[in-house]
Amino acid sequence: MADEKTGTGRTIVVGILPDQPLWVLQVAADYALAFDAELICVAADATRYAYQELPDGSLLTAPIDPDLSSVGPLFSEERLGEIRALLAPSGVRWSIRELVGLATEALMDVADEENALMIVLGTRPGGLRGALRNVFTGSVALRLAHRQYRPVVVVPTAPAETDAALLAGLG
Numbered sequence: 001m002a003d004e005k006t007g008t009g010r011t012i013v014v015g016i017l018p019d020q021p022l023w024v025l026q027v028a029a030d031y032a033l034a035f036d037a038e039l040i041c042v043a044a045d046a047t048r049y050a051y052q053e054l055p056d057g058s059l060l061t062a063p064i065d066p067d068l069s070s071v072g073p074l075f076s077e078e079r080l081g082e083i084r085a086l087l088a089p090s091g092v093r094w095s096i097r098e099l100v101g102l103a104t105e106a107l108m109d110v111a112d113e114e115n116a117l118m119i120v121l122g123t124r125p126g127g128l129r130g131a132l133r134n135v136f137t138g139s140v141a142l143r144l145a146h147r148q149y150r151p152v153v154v155v156p157t158a159p160a161e162t163d164a165a166l167l168a169g170l171g
Contacts, residue, residue: 010037011114015107015121015140016096017043018075022086024122024155031153032092035117039087039094043074044106074098104143111150118151119144123158 012035014028025041032039075083075096087094099106107119121141141154 010035011040011116012037013040013042013107013111013114013116013119015043015103015119016041016083017122018079020122021157022082024120024157025083025086027153027155028120029087029090029092029094031118031120032094033090037117039092040110040114040116041083041094041096042099042106042110043096044099044101044103045074046100046102103140104147107140107144108148111148116150118153119148120153120155122155 012028012032014025016025028039028041031037075098080096083096097110099110107121110116111119121144123141141152144152
């Protein structure tokens with residue numbers, strides 16, 4: 001999935017979600033171009049766990065909840081096409097890693113493996129749903145900022161013009 005271009009050995013890790021605005025990926029690609037770095041897109045599925053690593057490095061996974069039988073890639077071919085279409089014109093080298101487990105751990109692990117310059121991720125959606133998700137699972141950006149030494153770039157996914165507009169989204 002990566003565009004072949006001579007690499008510099010520098011990498012930037014970006015956390016991505018299947019339903020996330022592509023704006024986050026665009027900002028990460030801009031940083032990758034500015035730093036002449038490869039972009040590694042990391043998606044983590046906390047509803048699954050890995051039970052075996054195959055010789056080729058791929059993982060066999062199963063859902064944490066046995067009633068969930070969702071087996072398949074996190075990203076549809078259509079979404080992968082949108083990502084390719086966004087990144088191709090920039091010429092930035094990129095790849096996607098679909099991992100299992102918590103997003104914080106996955107992002108830190110890949111950043112450590114690749115000695116990444118920084119980690120880029122988007123904010124969660126506003127409103128009541130986003131606020132409740134933050135209460136139960138916490139902020140990935142906050143945990144990253146406290147648990148590792150790399151810069152964490154947080155990209156607003158739906159910026160509000162004023163604090164009043166942001167607070168109105170919570171109601």
